[in-house]
């Protein structure tokens with residue numbers, strides 16, 4: 363089951379940004395790049411680098427640790443990497459930015 367979670371107030375998307383935000387019980391990396399907002403995995407699958415500390419170039423997010431690159435739209439790793447990051451739907455609403463993630467049940 364999927365749910366939309368508000369992860370941020372509305373922030374201008376003219377300036378590029380990358381920040382780690384909480385979406386339900388997980389962290390995601392929220393990225394503003396070239397007028398669009400993306401939400402992707404917070405951690406690099408290679409060795410756990412923090413993607414929010416990386417940077418973007420040519421539609422890719424680049425991990426700061428070993429500079430692996432991932433497509434912001436599809437999550438696909440650059441040629442030869444053989445890996446990928448998760449991507450999540452994003453909606454900019456009047457009251458903030460929402461990301462769609464899998465709902466996790468809180469049993470307690």
Ligand code: FES
Pocket residue numbers: 406407408409410411425426427428429430
């Ligand atoms: S941890 Fe991200 S490229 Fe190695």
